[in-house]
Amino acid sequence: xxxxxxxxxxxxxxxxxxxxxxxxxxxxxxxxxxxxxxxxxxxxxxxxxxxxxxxxxxxxxxxxxxxxxxxxxxxxxxxxxxxxxxxxxxxxxxxxxxxxxxxxxxxxxxxxxxxxxxxxxxxxxxxxxxxxxxxxxxxxxxxxxxxxxxxxxxxxxxxxxxxxxxxxxxxxxxxxxxxxxxxxxxxxxxxxxxxxxxxxxxxxxxxxxxxxxxxxxxxxxxxxxxxxxxxxxxxxxxxxxxxxxxxxxxxxxxxxxxxxxxxxxxxxxxxxxxxxxxxxxxxxxxxxxxxxxxxxxxxxxxxxxxxxxxxxxxxxxxxxxxxxxxxxxxxxxxxxxxxxxxxxxxxxxxxxxxxxxxxxxxxxxxxxxxxxxxxxxxxxxxxxxxxxxxxxxxxxxxxxxxxxx
Numbered sequence: 557x558x559x560x561x562x563x564x565x566x567x568x569x570x571x572x573x574x575x576x577x578x579x580x581x582x583x584x585x586x587x588x589x590x591x592x593x594x595x596x597x598x599x600x601x602x603x604x605x606x607x608x609x610x611x612x613x614x615x616x617x618x619x620x621x622x623x624x625x626x627x628x629x630x631x632x633x634x635x636x637x638x639x640x641x642x643x644x645x646x647x648x649x650x651x652x653x654x655x656x657x658x659x660x661x662x663x664x665x666x667x668x669x670x671x672x673x674x675x676x677x678x679x680x681x682x683x684x685x686x687x688x689x690x691x692x693x694x695x696x697x698x699x700x701x702x703x704x705x706x707x708x709x710x711x712x713x714x715x716x717x718x719x720x721x722x723x724x725x726x727x728x729x730x731x732x733x734x735x736x737x738x739x740x741x742x743x744x745x746x747x748x749x750x751x752x753x754x755x756x757x758x759x760x761x762x763x764x765x766x767x768x769x770x771x772x773x774x775x776x777x778x779x780x781x782x783x784x785x786x787x788x789x790x791x792x793x794x795x796x797x798x799x800x801x802x803x804x805x806x807x808x809x810x811x812x813x814x815x816x817x818x819x820x821x822x823x824x825x826x827x828x829x830x831x832x833x834x835x836x837x838x839x840x841x842x843x844x845x846x847x848x849x850x851x852x853x854x855x856x857x858x859x860x861x862x863x864x865x866x867x868x869x870x871x872x873x874x875x876x877x878x879x880x881x882x883x884x885x886x887x888x889x890x891x892x893x894x895x896x897x898x899x900x901x902x903x904x905x906x907x908x909x910x911x912x913x914x915x916x917x918x919x920x921x922x923x924x925x926x927x928x929x930x931x932x933x934x935x936x937x938x939x940x941x942x943x944x945x946x947x948x949x950x951x952x953x954x955x956x957x958x959x960x961x
Contacts, residue, residue, distance in 0.1 A: 583910050589922070594620040595819060597945040599922065607922040608953050610940045613815035615787050615897050616869045617945025618859045624818045631854030639847040644836070647847035655857040659824055662793060662860055664803030667832040670848045671841055674782050674812035674823030675701040680839035681778065681810060681825055682747065683708050688715030689744035691736035693775070695761070697723040697754050702780060706749075723754065726765045733773040746773060752781035752795030753788065756931055756939070758898030760788070763806070764799050776807040782823075786816025787897055792863050792870040798895070813852065818859035820852045873897060873944040876951060880942050883955045899940040901958075909936035912961055921957040 579585040590602040597617070599609045618624050631651055641647035652670060659668040671677040678701040682692060686709050694706060709716050719736050721728035729748070736746050748770050750761040763779065770777045781794040789797025796806055803809070808831060813822035825835060835842065863869065877897050884891045890902045903909050906927025913925035916938075927936035940954065 583907055584927075596620050597943060597947065597950050601917075601922065604917060604922075605920070607917065607920045608950050608957075609922045610942070610954055611922055611924045612819075612941060612943065613783070614819050614943050614945060615816040615873060615941075616792070616859075616863065617943050618817065618862060618869075619819035621818075621859070621862065623862060624855045624858050627858035628820070628851040628855035631851040635850040637849075637851075639850060641847065642845060643842050643847045649847070649850045649853070651850050651853040651857065652847065655853045655860075656824070658857050658860050659826055662864070663809055663826050664793075665806075665809070665826050666829040668809075668824050668826035669832045669835055669842070670813070670822055670824045670853065672822060672845060672848055674780070674810060674814065676841040676845065677810045677823035677825050678702055678705045678780060679708065680835055680841040681808065682706060682716075682749075683712045684835055684839045685831060686713050686716050686747065687744070688713050689741040691717045691719060691740060691744070691746045693719045693721065693729065693732045693736055693746065693748045695723055695729075695750045695754075696720050697757065698749060698751050699755060699780060699782070702749055702751070723757070724759065724762055726762060726769065729766065730769055733769055733775060736775075737773050746770075746775035747778055748775050749778040749780070751783070752779050753783035753896050753898065755783050755898065756900065756926065756937075758892055758894040758896045758900055760784070760795055760798065760894065760896060763796055763801060767801070767805055770807075777805075778808045778810065779806050780810045782810075782812040782815060783896065783898065785811040786859075786863055787870070787873065788895075790870070791867050792816070813848075813856040813859075816859075817863070818852075818855045820855050822848045822852050822856060869944045873942065876944065876946050877942045879948065880940070880951050880954070883951065884940075884958070887955055887959055889958065897942045899942060901938040901940060903936055903938065904934055906933075906936040909938060912938060915961060916957055919957045919960065921954055923954075 591599045592602055593600040595612055595614050598606050601607050635649055639647040656668045656670055682705045692706050706718050719732040721732045753760050766777055784795035786792045788795045796803060808825060808827035810825050814820060881891055881899055892900045903912060909925030909927050913923055916923050923938050923940055925938050
């Protein structure tokens, strides 16, 4: 066994410097922009001043809504700054129950349970609910937190198999399900998992077809609807509502409180009571990590209340998306078609996407460019995200700046 030497820290420093240098040389080094005020249709950026914001997940414009802010302040005053505990010890407060009941009613399912992020919600789901012999069938473009949850499951629960199918390829899903079913031990479960809205494409999963295939093969359907909750469907309940599917047709939802629902933080799992109870009893991310801050629970609960009270927010978002997509197309930009609030403008080259993003920022428009390895080589893009907080003047400002490029 090698002994620790004085060279160990030096080895790490050299390796870290090499990685950072490579990222810098290839134009992949990320620079953190600092916002010096609230999240809204426009933001005040350090060194750039007031900018139009088209890279936020603040889809309903609730991040700076007075009632959402006040609900958080009231929660802070009434319950203090921190939970100071995990849920099962002394970290469960009244607003946790109120929020979880509201989420379950909103989605039309039996129960829900909150986590400090959607990442930890997904991290809890499969490692807790799967058992050796189970099979997980996953879309190739699922979010990184789903991918990591499946990887973790295969380590913790030896014998869980995984099957990957091409994005939204229903024949590929059918083939993967048939393969999973053929090797399934008695009493084991097949889990099919998909994003509702795919964050880089803005495309949506074919949930009706997936439900039919799951029923044919006796599989459970899990939908991470982080970019669909508050956005998709007539009343913003999510991608399932977009297809006129009741929430009960989805076996488990995972989603976030950190995007359309106030944008603070937090995530949740929603579905049958027995599944939620298993997460409470055995989910490591809730057994060993502090509870969702009460102030966030209060803000998120108020955000859902506003969404239910003001469905016109979803209507305005939909109108803004339609207008933006139409104007982008008229300006000659190649935008991936979708009904979602994510409008990826394909520019091809990674360096070009980054250069366009920088130039837009100089013109007071905040849009992020994504390239390889986040997206495939040759498919670099500007990911434009639309909000109900945007007015027509904001959208026109985006189009005008893009035209100047």
